[in-house]
Amino acid sequence: MTRPEPAAAGPGALPRRKLPRSFYEQDTLTAAPALLGKLLVHRVGRTERVGRIVEVEAYLGPHDLAAHSSRGRTARTAIMFGPPGHAYVYMIYGLHFCMNVVTEPEGHAAAVLLRALEPVANIEGRTSGPALLCKALAIDKGLNGHDLLSDDLYIADAPPLPPRAIARRPRIGVAYAGHYWARRLLRFYERGNLHVSRA
């Protein structure tokens, strides 16, 4: 047949194709659910760790009181104000890292937090939870600001999930942002997926 078939890949596997810059430049409310099902790839040397994104949260911009950018442009949040398609990685509670992808045109400080992955290749340990995900894929602050159109850290395309397969819930751990922003349905996950951090 004409379609290339990766030898070690399972049935239905598709060739890996990086998401283009235009994907990240989209409206965050569009990009966040569209990231579900896509493949996060981190390559270190010959080891390529891959996970399928199954849970995300949208952080809309400085007006979103749960977003780090709501405190304004600082050394830490500068990446969020920068061009789309870059990784925003920060340390949390002094011991963990969380990874976001920067969305929307430069100057609009929005991002999507990656909360859970389904293991695909070379994954050790759990991937359900934003910090566990980073640990399993060896993602730390050294990757803050990294271009997601690079060859060692990127997201590969995959067919979008049908709308009915996507659940919308309030974000986790943002009660400090007040009722409005804490209650908004900005967490998206694949319904029924066992790797989601919290149903």
Add this chain to the structure above:
DNA sequence: CTCCGGATTCGT
């Protein structure tokens, strides 16, 4: 400079 608390996780 000091102080407070966090987009978490794990063990009790």
Add this chain to the structure above:
DNA sequence: CGAATCCGGAGT
């Protein structure tokens, strides 16, 4: 439910 453990952001 509290500890772990560091740093960003705010206030003095």
